[in-house]
Amino acid sequence: MEVGVYWGCMILTSQYAYEVSLRTVLPELGVSIVDIAEVSCCGTPIKNVNQKAAIYLALRNLALAEKTGVEDLLVPCNGCYLSFSEAIHHWTKDDNLRTEINNLLMEEGLKFNGNIKLWHTIDFLHDKIGIEKIKTAVKKLLNDLKFVSHPGCHILRPSTIVNVDNPEKPEKLDNLLRVLGAECVDYPEKLDCCGAGLLLSHSETALTIAGLKLKAIKNLAVDGLVVSCPSCKIMFGAKQEAIGTIVGEKFEIPVLYYTQLLGLALGLEEKNLGLELNQSPIEKILEKIS
């Protein structure tokens, strides 16, 4: 199976572990990745100042993806996934907007046809590749590990636009962890936002928001937190120490991308999963697995 991948700015410019692990894991599951040339930002940050410009960015990227001939597009970042879904929603409903954007795209010889199917990492693995296929591919069960998942906001809400999982009771990421043999517990703060949306303008508040969630997770005494969004990963992983200073708490919570754990369960080498790049103390997990 061939799939186009739109990585998005966060993954391309800093969250390399997500890209490395996806590039390693997907071929093991029979998926080959098609990279898309000349893409830009997905439009999310531009939406704050001009929604139409954001829609242009999104549809231009989607037109570039369609040009490669792939039928499916994997968008591993939650923010980009919502931006593309919203743009398609407006493109479908608003005739004037469609004409205006089509004209702009034509200047580069591009056309968006609306035929490409969007996937996020979670529903791509859960529904497209399928739980059963992952189950048969697992070589090393993660039996002694207990996790909590953080699916993130923008693949769940608004459910009129995105529908990766149930907006109030998401379970797919948990199912994906359980199929690797790990235990996954539900917790009241599961839907709480990571705060990344405020990181630029109100950084201390953003870190405190993430800190409240990390405090709750610390009390659960689990082995780690599993995410599938680069922004959430930055907050809970790279910023964990800074967050601890702000909320007056010492955190040692391993934070991993789901694709990294999947790679370990598939028996793949640690160095091909970007595991050295995780800033949180994941050694405890690696020891339990090996």
Added chain:
Amino acid sequence: MTIVDLMSEAKMNVELRSKAIKKGEYELYNCFQCMRCTSGCTSMKLLELKPHQIVIMVKLGLIDELITSGIIWTCAMCLKCTERCPQDASPSELIIALRNLAFDLEANVPEVYLKVVSAILDTGLIQEEQKVTSRDFEVYDREQLNLPKISRPGEVFKNNLLMLLTPEED
């Protein structure tokens, strides 16, 4: 300054209200102030954002106050309010419309947002490629991780984006 202070001196601006309403998809006048939005708001606890108050202020036409106060920039965009609103008033979408209006009118837009816009105009992406440090303090870039070079958009993209970001004359 709180929203209550702002409202006591505020004046209705019908023209700006219709501009704000025109910008998005929401059933503003369906809102009956149930406060379901505010009860689940990520930014309520720490920044005192109350989405139901934003909705009623727009209904009352107090747009100048909203776009100059800074309160519209305290939203974390978790989108719980829009998901849970029983009346499809979509408070987060309304906040986006107000942010867009603030940008058009060169009102109080936090500088960081403008910096991101200029980065996208310059490079196509929100930031330049970063070098990252591993837990063992080794420094890596994309090439060292065997990741392909980033392919960027060209001049047509930049010109179109710039054109779209220039406010329309009425």
